[in-house]
Amino acid sequence: MSIVIGIDVGISTTKIVGIDDMKVVSPMRITAADPVTSLYGAFGKYLYENHIELGDVEHVVLTGVGSAYIEKPVYGLPTSKADEFTADGLGARLESQLDHIIVVSMGTGTSLVLCNGEDIHHIGGISIGGGTLAGLSRIMLQTSDIRQVSEMAKHGDITHVSLMIGDISAHPLPGLPMNVTASLFANAQTDSTKEDIAVGLIHTVLQSVGSAAVLSALNTDIKDFVLIGNLSLLPQCKDVFPMMEQLYNVRFHIPKYSEFCTAIGAALDYLYKK
Numbered sequence: 001m002s003i004v005i006g007i008d009v010g011i012s013t014t015k016i017v018g019i020d021d022m023k024v025v026s027p028m029r030i031t032a033a034d035p036v037t038s039l040y041g042a043f044g045k046y047l048y049e050n051h052i053e054l055g056d057v058e059h060v061v062l063t064g065v066g067s068a069y070i071e072k073p074v075y076g077l078p079t080s081k082a083d084e085f086t087a088d089g090l091g092a093r094l095e096s097q098l099d100h101i102i103v104v105s106m107g108t109g110t111s112l113v114l115c116n117g118e119d120i121h122h123i124g125g126i127s128i129g130g131g132t133l134a135g136l137s138r139i140m141l142q143t144s145d146i147r148q149v150s151e152m153a154k155h156g157d158i159t160h161v162s163l164m165i166g167d168i169s170a171h172p173l174p175g176l177p178m179n180v181t182a183s184l185f186a187n188a189q190t191d192s193t194k195e196d197i198a199v200g201l202i203h204t205v206l207q208s209v210g211s212a213a214v215l216s217a218l219n220t221d222i223k224d225f226v227l228i229g230n231l232s233l234l235p236q237c238k239d240v241f242p243m244m245e246q247l248y249n250v251r252f253h254i255p256k257y258s259e260f261c262t263a264i265g266a267a268l269d270y271l272y273k274k
Contacts (some may be wrong), residue, residue, distance in 0.1 A: 002017045002020070002056065003018045003020045003056055003057055003058060003198075004018065004020075004057075004058050004059050004061065004267045004270055005017070005019075005043070005046070005057055005060045005061070005270055006061050006063070006082075006087075006263040006265070006266035006267030007042065007043065007061065007063070007266065007267070008063055008066050008084075008087070008111070008263035008266060009035050009064040009069075009219035010035065010038070010064055010065065010066050010087040010107075011034070011035055011066050012032060012034065012035070012038060013030070013031045013038060013168040014039050014042040015028070015029050015034070015260050015263045016029075016030070016046045016193060016268065017257075017264050018046070018050070018052070018261060018267070019271065022271070023260070024202075024257055024260075024264055025050065025252075026046070026049070026050050027040060027257055027259070027264075028045065029042075029260075030042035030045060035070070036069055036070065037071045038066070039066070039074070043060075043074060043075070043132075045121065046239055049248065051103065052249070054075060054133070057077050058080050059077070059078045059079070060078065061080055061082050061261070061266040061267050061269060061270045062074075062079065062080070062081045062266065063078075063081060063082045063083070063087045063262060063266040064262065065075060065084075066107060067081055075106055078243050082265070082266040082269035082270070083269075084262060085111065085262075086265065087261075087262045087265030087268075088103045088105045088228065088261065088262050088265055089113045089114075089115040089120035089121075089125070089265065090120065090264070090265035090268040090272070091260070091261030091262055091265030091266075091268065092115065092228050092261050092265070093120075094264060094265070095226075095228075095255030095256065095257055095261055095264065096226045096253050096255050098226065099116070099117050100116055100117070100222060101114075101222065101224045101225065101226050101253075102213060102216055102224075102225050103228060104209060104225050104226065104262050105125075105224050105229045105261075105262065106209055106227060106228070106229035106230065106231035106232055107129055107130065107131075107229045108129050108131035108224050108248065109125060109127045109129040109131060109132075110125050110128060110129045110209050110229075111124075112124050112212070112216045114126050114222075123216055125206065125212075126209070128205055128208045128209060128212075129205065129231065130146065130230055130231050133146060133201055133237070134203055135206045136201050137149045139155065140201065141198060141201075141202070146234075149202065149234035149236055150198075152198035153195065153198040153199035153201075153236055154195070154235070156196040156198050156200070157195075157199065158181075158192065158196075158199050158203050159172045159187070161188040161192055161196045161197065161199070161200035162181050162183065162184050162185055162188075163181070163183040163187050164178065165178050165180045165181075165182050166179065167182065168174050168182055172173065173182040175247070176247075177246075178249060179243075180243070181203070181207060185204065186202065202234060202236045203236065205231070206236060206237060206240040206241070208242045209231070210225075211244075213225045214244070214248045214250060217250070223249070223250045225250060225251070225252050225253065226252075226253045226254075226258075226261075227253065227254045227258060228240070228255070228258045228261040228262065229258070229259065229262075232254050232258040233258070241254075
């Protein structure tokens with residue numbers, strides 16, 4: 001075996017994958033107190049659980065904000081770093097099998113990467129993402145556990161906290177069906193339930209991200225958006241993004257390994273250069 005390991009190092013969470021013969025091998029996620037602990041914990045566990053020896057590893061590629069804290073080769077293996085935005089594009093391109101896209105990386109904030117064949121570059125982003133959802137949930141729901149918030153949201157009703165077109169107009173407006181959101185949280189009350197607040201918060205973040213993505217493609221012919229990162233795993237994505245597809249006549253894609261696309265792209269960066 002000759003495997004290339006891609007590692008997306010966050011501040012507390014590390015995602016690791018192997019690429020063997022251009023196939024993704026056993027993606028894994030590890031959370032720890034700091035990036036160095038997270039990285040080495042993830043690497044050791046990955047090798048152990050996949051029965052991989054150090055001699056089987058051809059190269060290790062690091063990316064992500066936490067990679068700045070790693071200055072030495074990982075366990076003495078050949079180690080390099082990949083630009084995070086390039087990794088986003090390469091991973092999303094492989095996983096979606098599309099090459100004319102905008103990659104929407106939903107992490108703590110959200111970055112937007114244009115991928116047009118071999119041309120991959122960062123075009124912007126917004127400071128709304130998983131960090132926003134965690135912070136607002138901490139204030140309003142007394143928890144920053146996104147999984148707990150998502151479970152609450154399954155029992156909430158978005159129309160209890162947000163204003164819909166049907167609430168302000170007797171007829172659909174041009175291009176705006178009655179069930180489209182007119183104003184997020186405009187219907188919220190002092191006694192709104194935690195479940196309704198939870199679904200409102202998630203819709204606020206996801207709709208903001210989706211709208212930013214669509215606006216970033218104005219004056220281009222891009223109609224495909226690939227969603228990657230932790231927030232792409234939220235079950236509410238299946239409610240929010242199909243509605244936005246109909247509204248804007250675009251397509252949102254969530255690949256199988258959406259959470260691990262950046263780590264996948266890091267390994268691919270080395271392989272393509274090789």
